[in-house]
Amino acid sequence: MARKNESLDYSNIFEAVEFPDAYKVSYLANAIVFPTYEDVRKDFGLVRAEYHLLLCLAHYSELTAQDVARITRRPRNSISRAVHRMLDLGFLKRVPDPDDARQAKLQITREGKIMHQKISAYLVDREAEIFSVLSDTERESFRELIRKLANFASTLKR
Amino acid sequence: MARKNESLDYSNIFEAVEFPDAYKVSYLANAIVFPTYEDVRKDFGLVRAEYHLLLCLAHYSELTAQDVARITRRPRNSISRAVHRMLDLGFLKRVPDPDDARQAKLQITREGKIMHQKISAYLVDREAEIFSVLSDTERESFRELIRKLANFASTLKR
DNA sequence: ACAAATTTGTTCTATATGGAACAATAATTA
DNA sequence: TAATTATTGTTCCATATAGAACAAATTTGT
Numbered sequence: 343m344a345r346k347n348e349s350l351d352y353s354n355i356f357e358a359v360e361f362p363d364a365y366k367v368s369y370l371a372n373a374i375v376f377p378t379y380e381d382v383r384k385d386f387g388l389v390r391a392e393y394h395l396l397l398c399l400a401h402y403s404e405l406t407a408q409d410v411a412r413i414t415r416r417p418r419n420s421i422s423r424a425v426h427r428m429l430d431l432g433f434l435k436r437v438p439d440p441d442d443a444r445q446a447k448l449q450i451t452r453e454g455k456i457m458h459q460k461i462s463a464y465l466v467d468r469e470a471e472i473f474s475v476l477s478d479t480e481r482e483s484f485r486e487l488i489r490k491l492a493n494f495a496s497t498l499k500r
Numbered sequence: 501m502a503r504k505n506e507s508l509d510y511s512n513i514f515e516a517v518e519f520p521d522a523y524k525v526s527y528l529a530n531a532i533v534f535p536t537y538e539d540v541r542k543d544f545g546l547v548r549a550e551y552h553l554l555l556c557l558a559h560y561s562e563l564t565a566q567d568v569a570r571i572t573r574r575p576r577n578s579i580s581r582a583v584h585r586m587l588d589l590g591f592l593k594r595v596p597d598p599d600d601a602r603q604a605k606l607q608i609t610r611e612g613k614i615m616h617q618k619i620s621a622y623l624v625d626r627e628a629e630i631f632s633v634l635s636d637t638e639r640e641s642f643r644e645l646i647r648k649l650a651n652f653a654s655t656l657k658r
Numbered sequence: 659a660c661a662a663a664t665t666t667g668t669t670c671t672a673t674a675t676g677g678a679a680c681a682a683t684a685a686t687t688a
Numbered sequence: 689t690a691a692t693t694a695t696t697g698t699t700c701c702a703t704a705t706a707g708a709a710c711a712a713a714t715t716t717g718t
């Protein structure tokens with residue numbers, strides 16, 4: 343006998359929900375982006391805030407913890423915790439700012455760069471997989487639109 | 501004197517990162533979708549899984565807890581916890597399935613519907629705000645593309 | 659028909675996470 | 689200059705969350 347529930351189409355909700363676009367953005371993040379963070383944690387041993395530190399410092403040569411919090415929109419205490427762990431792991435170094443004793447400048451180490459490259463390679467593959475359903479022109483359209491949305495989101499106060 | 505850091509453009513990372521589209525999807529979700537869940541929690545007292553139950557049962561007349569877990573891609577234990585709380589709050593009712601003693605059919609109550617409408621109205625406003633940066637044709641394009649992506653994501657095994 | 663495998667819902671547990679408060683420092687205002 | 693306000697990084701704490709293991713029921717395969 344067939345399974346009782348097998349005819350239920352779980353994706354109907356996408357069109358039924360009152361805020362279909364926001365819902366699908368959320369769904370996509372939940373279905374793909376967060377499992378990816380989970381994979382990074384399992385395979386590389388870094389939690390999200392820790393990986394975000396690598397990501398930011400691989401692209402900016404010097405940042406404060408606060409900068410990273412702003413760039414990634416994570417709370418400062420999460421970043422603070424992550425900084426300590428990344429220092430212990432040897433992926434970051436920290437030098438006090440002589441001009442402002444409150445803060446310290448963070449830099450990525452050689453080991454940090456290597457780790458960042460490994461994780462990035464994995465995430466690049468994941469991205470390719472996700473967007474393989476779109477044609478090249480669709481992909482280009484999506485890129486423009488998500489750029490607009492993300493830039494707008496970055497202007498919103500926290 | 502001006503603030504020392506004020507010239508740093510935090511959105512440069514969007515283009516520098518190795519997986520720019522996936523990153524921006526993640527960023528958008530973090531900047532907008534999750535704060536929205538947080539607002540729902542503060543303003544309406546429901547956590548994500550609890551609201552997801554309302555959402556699903558407002559659109560399907562009868563679902564099992566497992567159905568909701570599949571539709572929303574949340575773990576079953578989160579849904580299980582949420583079901584109990586929603587039963588206590590009077591937003592759901594539960595009837596054992598006579599054909600399968602393992603499971604029970606969930607339905608939304610009158611009170612649950614009212615709560616769902618209140619929350620939805622709020623989320624509809626949020627959605628309009630987010631997408632206000634897109635023109636009508638851009639919005640329509642985005643809708644098509646995110647639909648494809650979400651539908652694809654829904655086919656991925658968990 | 660019977661053993662093995664699967665499914666549902668649950669509890670237990672570990673952990674990632676974010677809010678709040680805090681001390682130290684710096685910037686602003688009077 | 690002195691006093692107030694803001695900022696940075698941190699610790700503490702409460703909680704949302706997901707994995708693992710489990711019992712009960714059902715389905716599958718031989």
